[in-house]
Amino acid sequence: MTRPELTVERVELLRLAMPLRLPFRTSFGTQTHRDVVLARVQCDGVEGWGELVAGEGPWYSEETVGSALVVLREHLIPHVIGASFSHPTQLAGYLARIRGNPMARATIETACWDAWAAARGESLAHVLGGVRERVVTGVSVGIQDSVPELLDLIEGYLDQGYARIKVKIEPGWDIQPLTAIRERFGEVSLMADANSAYRLKDASWLQQLDGLHLTMVEQPLAHDDVAEHALLARQMKTPICLDESLRSAALTRHALDIGACQVVNVKVGRLGGHSESRAVHRLCAERGVPLWCGGMLETGVGRLHNLAIASLPGFTLPGDTSASERYWERDIIDPPVTLEADGTVAVPTAGGIATRLDRERLDALAVGRESF
Ligand code: NPQ
Ligand code: MG
Secondary structure (H helix, E strand, C coil): CCCCCEEEEEEEEEEEEEEEEEEEEECCEEEEEEEEEEEEEEECCEEEEEEECCECCCCCCCCEHHHHHHHHHHHHHHHHCCCEECCHHHHHHHHCCCCCCHHHHHHHHHHHHHHHHHHHCCCHHHHHCCCCCEEEECEEECCCCCHHHHHHHHHHHHHHCCCCEEEECECCECHHHHHHHHHHHCCCCEEEECCCCCCHHHHHHHHHHHHHCCCCEECCCCCCCHHHHHHHHHHCCCCEEECCCCCCHHHHHHHHHCCCCCEEEECHHHHCCHHHHHHHHHHHHHHCCCEEECCCCCCHHHHHHHHHHHCCCCECCCECCCCHHHCCCCCCECCCCCECCCCEEECCCCCCCHHHECHHHHHHHEEEEEEC
16 A cells, blocks of 8 residues: 655644542642643644643653643644654654653654554554554552552452552552552552652662562652662562653663663653654563553543554553543543453554544533644
8 A cells, every 4th residue: 555645734732621530649749630632633634633641740750731832832833734744753853853842742743643544544553563452451549548448449440350450659658558459459460650759768668569579660769860770670579660761762772771670661652652652662572571551641532542552562561551431430532441351451443533532522621722
C-alpha cells in the first residue's frame, strides 16, 4: 500500500473538567478531578486525537496544564500547522526544536499517529507495531486513610480481576500496609510506587521491602538522580523500576548502562510521544529489559493510546492500563475501556480514536475550545 502524505490543516484544543470517581492520593498530593486538554488534529479529511497528560501543578514533572498550553499555542502548534508527513515518525523533525516539554509534544505527536492510523483505516496498535489483542492490566491504588480501607479497596479490584496491584507508598505508609496486603491476599502480584518519596539514606529501611516479594519498587528516589538509584539497586533484591527519571530513550539507555533500574515504565506523555516510546521499546527489547505501560489518570483518549503502545511485544508486565471506571463515572469514549475477568483489556481494532468518542459527553464537559 502506498503511504498517503498527510498535511496538518487545523488543530483544536478542547479543555474538559472531569471529576475523578475517588480522590487519588500519592506522595505528592491528592487529586480530586482532572483538568484535561485534548488535541484534535485535522489532516486531509481525517482527524486524530491526543491527550495532554500533565497535571495541574508541577508535581510529577515540571510540566503543568498551563505551561503545556503556552508551549502548544506559542511554540508547537504554529510549527506543525501546514506540516506534511508521509510517516508520523517524521514529526520528530518538527517537534525536536522544542526542548523538554514532552507532554506538550506528545499531545500533538500522538494525535498525528492517530490521524495516520485513521487515514490508513488501520488500528493505532497495528501502525505502532502492536502484536497483542489484549493487554494484561494492573491497578494503581492511592494512599488511603487506614489499612482496613486499603484492604477493602484492593479486595474489590482483585474481585474485578486486576492482574497486579500497585500501591502508592511514602514514609509512614509503606512496610505496614504492604505487609497487611501480603497477610490478607497471599502472593498476589504486588508492587509499590514511591514517586520519589525517599532518599538514599533510607536504603536500610527500604531493604525491608525485600521480604515482601514485590515484583518491583517504582521510582523510590529523586526524579533527577539516576545515579543514586544505581547505588540503591546494589543494596536491594527487589527490582527497581524507573518512571519519572526516564525522560527519553537516551536517558533510559544511560540508566540501564549504570544499573539504575531493572524494569522500565513507559509513559507516552513523559517520553514525548509514540516514536520515542517505540525507541525505548526497541532499546529494552535489545537488552532483554521488561517494560510496562504506566498511566496518568487519562480519559479514554489517552487510555486508548496507552493500550495501543502496550500491545507491542516487549510490554511483558501488567500495565496501569485500567478500565475507564477505575477513574471515571462516565468516560468520554463509548464503549469505555472495560476489564475482563481474566485481568485483560481489549486493544482497540478500529481505525482511529475519533470513531469511539462520545461527542455529546465531550460537549457536556467542555469548558474551553481554541482553534488554530
Ligand atoms: C505514576 N500514575 O505512575 C502516576 C502518578 C500520578 C496511575 O500511578 C494528576 C496527573 C495526578 C497525573 C497523580 C499512577 C497524578 C498524575 C499521580 C500521575 O507515578
Ligand atoms: Mg510512577
